[in-house]
Amino acid sequence: MISTYYNSILFERTEDSIKKETLDAPVFFADLNLDQIIDAITAGRQEYNLKPFFYSSLNDNDAIKYRHEIMRDLENKILFEHIKSFAQKMRAMREHLAQADKLHYKYQKESWFLDAVEIYCDAVNCLVHDLTIADLKSRGFFDFREYLTNYANSDRFTSLLAETKKLKADLSTVKYCLLIKGNSIKVRKYESEIDYSANVEETFEKFKQGAVKDYRVTFSDWLEMNHVEAKVLDLVAQLYSDIFLNLDNYCTKNGNYLDETTGVFDREIQFYVAYLEHVALFKRVGLKFCYPQISNKGKEVYDYEGFDLALAYKLITENSSVVCNDFYLKDKERIFVVSGPNQGGKTTFARTFGQLHYLASIGCPVPGSEAQLFLYDKLFTHFEKEENIKDLRGKLEDDLIRIYNILSQATLNSIVIINEILTSTTLKDAVFLSKKIMEKIIQLDLLCVWVTFIEELASFSEKTVSMVSTVVPENPALRTYKIVRRPADGVSYAISIAEKYRLTYDCLKERIKS
Amino acid sequence: MKAFLMYKDRDFDLQRRLPPNEQALTQDLELDTLFNAMALGDKFLFEVAEKAVLTGLNDDLGTILYRQHILKDCLKNSSIVRDIYDIAVESIESKKKSYWGWGFSKYPSSILYGSIEVLQIFVSMLKKLKNIADEHADKFESEGFTAFFAMLNKELSDEYFASIQNHLSELKFRDGVLISAELGKGNKGTNYMLRKSHDKKQSWMKRIFATKTPIYTFYISDRDESGARALSELNDRGLNLVANALAQSTDHILSFFTMLRTELAFYVGCLNLHGRLAQKGEPMSFPLPIAPGERRHSFNGLYDVCLALSLEQRVVGNDVNADNKDLMIITGANQGGKTTFLRSIGLSQLMMQCGMFAPAESFSSNVCDGLFSHYKREEDTTMKSGKLDEELSRMSNIVDNITSNSMLLFNESFAATNEREGSEIARQITSALLEKRIKVFFVTHLYEFAHGFYDKKMENVIFLRAERQSDGKRTFKLIEGEPLQTSYGEDLYNRIFGNTC
Numbered sequence A: 001m002i003s004t005y006y007n008s009i010l011f012e013r014t015e016d017s018i019k020k021e022t023l024d025a026p027v028f029f030a031d032l033n034l035d036q037i038i039d040a041i042t043a044g045r046q047e048y049n050l051k052p053f054f055y056s057s058l059n060d061n062d063a064i065k066y067r068h069e070i071m072r073d074l075e076n077k078i079l080f081e082h083i084k085s086f087a088q089k090m091r092a093m094r095e096h097l098a099q100a101d102k103l104h105y106k107y108q109k110e111s112w113f114l115d116a117v118e119i120y121c122d123a124v125n126c127l128v129h130d131l132t133i134a135d136l137k138s139r140g141f142f143d144f145r146e147y148l149t150n151y152a153n154s155d156r157f158t159s160l161l162a163e164t165k166k167l168k169a170d171l172s173t174v175k176y177c178l179l180i181k182g183n184s185i186k187v188r189k190y191e192s193e194i195d196y197s198a199n200v201e202e203t204f205e206k207f208k209q210g211a212v213k214d215y216r217v218t219f220s221d222w223l224e225m226n227h228v229e230a231k232v233l234d235l236v237a238q239l240y241s242d243i244f245l246n247l248d249n250y251c252t253k254n255g256n257y258l259d260e261t262t263g264v265f266d267r268e269i270q271f272y273v274a275y276l277e278h279v280a281l282f283k284r285v286g287l288k289f290c291y292p293q294i295s296n297k298g299k300e301v302y303d304y305e306g307f308d309l310a311l312a313y314k315l316i317t318e319n320s321s322v323v324c325n326d327f328y329l330k331d332k333e334r335i336f337v338v339s340g341p342n343q344g345g346k347t348t349f350a351r352t353f354g355q356l357h358y359l360a361s362i363g364c365p366v367p368g369s370e371a372q373l374f375l376y377d378k379l380f381t382h383f384e385k386e387e388n389i390k391d392l393r394g395k396l397e398d399d400l401i402r403i404y405n406i407l408s409q410a411t412l413n414s415i416v417i418i419n420e421i422l423t424s425t426t427l428k429d430a431v432f433l434s435k436k437i438m439e440k441i442i443q444l445d446l447l448c449v450w451v452t453f454i455e456e457l458a459s460f461s462e463k464t465v466s467m468v469s470t471v472v473p474e475n476p477a478l479r480t481y482k483i484v485r486r487p488a489d490g491v492s493y494a495i496s497i498a499e500k501y502r503l504t505y506d507c508l509k510e511r512i513k514s
Numbered sequence B: 001m002k003a004f005l006m007y008k009d010r011d012f013d014l015q016r017r018l019p020p021n022e023q024a025l026t027q028d029l030e031l032d033t034l035f036n037a038m039a040l041g042d043k044f045l046f047e048v049a050e051k052a053v054l055t056g057l058n059d060d061l062g063t064i065l066y067r068q069h070i071l072k073d074c075l076k077n078s079s080i081v082r083d084i085y086d087i088a089v090e091s092i093e094s095k096k097k098s099y100w101g102w103g104f105s106k107y108p109s110s111i112l113y114g115s116i117e118v119l120q121i122f123v124s125m126l127k128k129l130k131n132i133a134d135e136h137a138d139k140f141e142s143e144g145f146t147a148f149f150a151m152l153n154k155e156l157s158d159e160y161f162a163s164i165q166n167h168l169s170e171l172k173f174r175d176g177v178l179i180s181a182e183l184g185k186g187n188k189g190t191n192y193m194l195r196k197s198h199d200k201k202q203s204w205m206k207r208i209f210a211t212k213t214p215i216y217t218f219y220i221s222d223r224d225e226s227g228a229r230a231l232s233e234l235n236d237r238g239l240n241l242v243a244n245a246l247a248q249s250t251d252h253i254l255s256f257f258t259m260l261r262t263e264l265a266f267y268v269g270c271l272n273l274h275g276r277l278a279q280k281g282e283p284m285s286f287p288l289p290i291a292p293g294e295r296r297h298s299f300n301g302l303y304d305v306c307l308a309l310s311l312e313q314r315v316v317g318n319d320v321n322a323d324n325k326d327l328m329i330i331t332g333a334n335q336g337g338k339t340t341f342l343r344s345i346g347l348s349q350l351m352m353q354c355g356m357f358a359p360a361e362s363f364s365s366n367v368c369d370g371l372f373s374h375y376k377r378e379e380d381t382t383m384k385s386g387k388l389d390e391e392l393s394r395m396s397n398i399v400d401n402i403t404s405n406s407m408l409l410f411n412e413s414f415a416a417t418n419e420r421e422g423s424e425i426a427r428q429i430t431s432a433l434l435e436k437r438i439k440v441f442f443v444t445h446l447y448e449f450a451h452g453f454y455d456k457k458m459e460n461v462i463f464l465r466a467e468r469q470s471d472g473k474r475t476f477k478l479i480e481g482e483p484l485q486t487s488y489g490e491d492l493y494n495r496i497f498g499n500t501c
Helices: A034-042 A063-076 A076-103 A106-133 A139-153 A155-172 A196-203 A227-239 A239-253 A261-284 A308-315 A346-361 A392-409 A427-444 A455-459 A492-502 A504-510 B022-028 B031-039 B042-058 B060-074 B078-098 B108-137 B143-155 B158-170 B204-210 B225-280 B303-310 B338-355 B386-400 B418-435 B447-456 B489-497
Strands: A174-182 A186-190 A294-295 A299-305 A323-331 A335-339 A370-374 A379-383 A414-417 A447-451 A464-472 A476-484 B177-183 B189-194 B216-219 B288-290 B297-300 B320-321 B327-332 B362-366 B371-375 B409-411 B439-442 B461-468 B475-482
Touching: A034 A261, A034 A308, A034 A346, A034 B225, A063 A076, A063 A261, A076 A106, A076 B439, A106 A139, A106 A155, A106 A227, A106 A239, A106 A414, A139 A261, A139 B439, A155 A239, A155 B177, A174 B108, A186 A227, A196 B158, A196 B189, A196 B225, A227 A239, A227 B189, A227 B216, A227 B225, A261 A308, A261 A447, A294 A447, A299 B060, A299 B447, A308 A346, A323 A476, A335 A346, A335 A427, A335 A455, A346 A370, A346 A379, A346 A414, A346 A447, A346 A464, A346 A476, A379 A392, A392 A414, A392 A427, A427 A455, A427 B204, A447 B409, A455 A464, A455 B447, A464 B418, A476 B288, B022 B042, B031 B042, B031 B225, B031 B303, B042 B338, B060 B078, B060 B143, B060 B225, B060 B447, B078 B108, B108 B143, B108 B158, B108 B225, B143 B225, B177 B225, B189 B225, B297 B338, B303 B338, B320 B475, B327 B338, B327 B409, B327 B447, B338 B362, B338 B371, B338 B409, B338 B439, B338 B475, B371 B386, B418 B439, B418 B447
Parallel strands: A294 A370, A335 A447, A335 A464, A379 A414, A414 A447, B288 B362, B327 B439, B327 B461, B371 B409, B409 B439
Antiparallel strands: A174 A186, A174 B177, A186 B216, A299 A323, A299 A370, A464 A476, B177 B189, B297 B320, B297 B362, B461 B475
16 A cells, blocks of 8 residues: 655645636636636647646645745756656557557557556656656655655556567567458568568669669558458467457556556646646747745735736747836735726736736746745736726626626635726726725725826825836837836826926927017 | 769769859850851750760869760770760660659659669660670770779679669568567557568478468458558558658669760760861861960961851961960951951860860960950940940959969950040959959050050060951951051941942
């Protein structure tokens, strides 16, 4: 019996494990573009069904640390490649099993099954070896290594391996001859007859003059056999009846060869592999990732050189450059009020804030050179829906109902991200409603990002911090996509445009001749 | 098996790239006239002549002599050489005829049977070749032909012909096809290999009864079409390699015949040219090539072979001794034979270097590493550049490719500007070329340029002048002499317009 502390590479404790895997993304995924991010990360790994892992956040600091440790171990390139190679073998194994399932002739199915087991044994042995030489720091890998080593040394595994090898070796000794004449085929063992092709080649050797066309025909090698091949194989099986009897027995006996824990590891480790491979895309162009400090008490948060992971992915594939932004909240500060010119990166900033917190909550490194993030209990987003609803009153009402629902569900430890709401009413109304909502948020002491055109909110209280999207001073039409901590004057932007058209006060004085 | 009739130790490569200035040379020396005389309307002979003449510049002294000797043998035994050439041509043609497209077949069995058929023809051709060798080898003296006949004798013995014949009949597989196989992925048969039964005399069936190993037999029923297809595929897998070997052997033998034809084509071309010139009574001689580092150029009765080929009457030959000269400046009367002379210099050099006879009573010169020509061209019709601009750009291309010990023929170059400037350009270019050990022949009207060199009284420069008799008639002969101020344009004017004054 194998005894170990190992539970899972994703969860240290059994009670943390996901009770019921869900394929439904959290509601805020679309607003924060997290759906795009997770799609990109899990692309090409459908067979592992990784999304449930990415849909379940952890609410325990230690559970996050457990994953950080594993991530850090995997940042060792050698170990990472070893894990990938393990995954590749397991994938090959599954493909072999699937193929065995599809085929019709018994000895062919059995051969594919045998190969699958051989690949599996190799995968396990290699991984044990690779983990043994690896300098592991994480609890997760440490425990798993112990588990796997024990398994690889168990009778169950070693006898499976020995049988497999013996059978492969035996089958490779099979060599037979066919004599084809008219419509008859004779099958018998090979008796060291000479290679006639070589013999003929030798005779004509003296005419060789440099390279000539290759006349060899490439036969389409279907995996399936035709009935003539199958008949031949049956006769070969009679010629070598011992070997094929062993093959039959082997397959009957070893139907359940796969170790469950190892199989689960193969799936779960892909959570890390997928994420780190995604991260590598960004690191390659000089963008940074870090393991955030996670706090569940203090609400001081910061991130330097952060970026929107979904947008950056798009920009990189277009070979465009990515603009990073910094933020911090200290002391009593809780709320970012983001204003400034449109298309200047305000929404991106809001999304980044949400993405960072969510990714941190599933134990992943986040965009940025250094970060401290809050371990929230619930994350709410309220983004304006793109389609314009005809009934303006309806939309305003809808906005308010949504914000009411959010605020009534939110706790002291929640995060709220609001993007351009209350646009469908008069400014006076909007200011009034916004202030009311802001009061509630402040009262709940929520962490919040609020993108708005209502500058009054920026200096609402000591809890609010004003962030402004910026433009290139000489050419206001150019956005920098930098969001900076600055009072929301709104004027500097207008002034720079005026300067550009020489419409400032001073300019006009000069231009207008008296 | 190699013919080795162009090089002692390697094939003649028909795909070899021509020198980059091939077009200019062909145009300036009117090489097509020469090639046509060698080809007599045969496209293949033309192609080989062109390649051989133009790539001869890269061959060494030994190769020149090697070919000269072979060519002498050819001149002595022209009908035998033409017979061998015809065998090569016939072999190549017969393969083309029997080529039922099996070369592109997807079925090794049909590739195999097609190859056997072609090989039967090739074997009979090789036998013919062998017979000629047996009968006539002693009439040839050159190293090349001696080795060629010895090779045929050695490689194509009667026993060898017998063993080929044996294979060709065995490959018809009257006793069935024996194939070995192993188990591959998914226990599918793999590594199908054709095998030869142990005992030829004893049939397979008899052997079966003699041994104790079990043998299982099954039959594909007549109605089982997919079974029949599967069976013939198994058969084809077994035949794949041997079919390839046989098909490749036909290719190899074909390429032997092709090479033989190609290499002989050069000599057949020489025979054609020789016949033509001999008929006219023009002199020909085997030239004496000298190492490239030396400076030799001496000849008697050197004529422009292309002019000779296009005129009914005999042409005028020139005698010059320009040994130890690096620069030859040719001046003198218009239409006095300067261009013809310059062409004869280029042609004789090319002919010598590819191993041919020279169009002269006697000829000797140092081998050059490259031959370049820079001729005055027609006005550029594309309006892209001015004339001098165009000339200098061509000159620049030449400079990109030229090496020391090359030879450069200038024909009225750099005359597209006034004489002083043209002379200065010519002087600077020529001086630089001489320092780089390039042999220069310069036909020019640039008096300042020509006389400037004359005044320097350099040992390594020779001056030739188109001769003009006192009555103004041209002899088309060149004599050594100081460059003169006028090129007798007046003469020309007078001849054309008549002397009316």
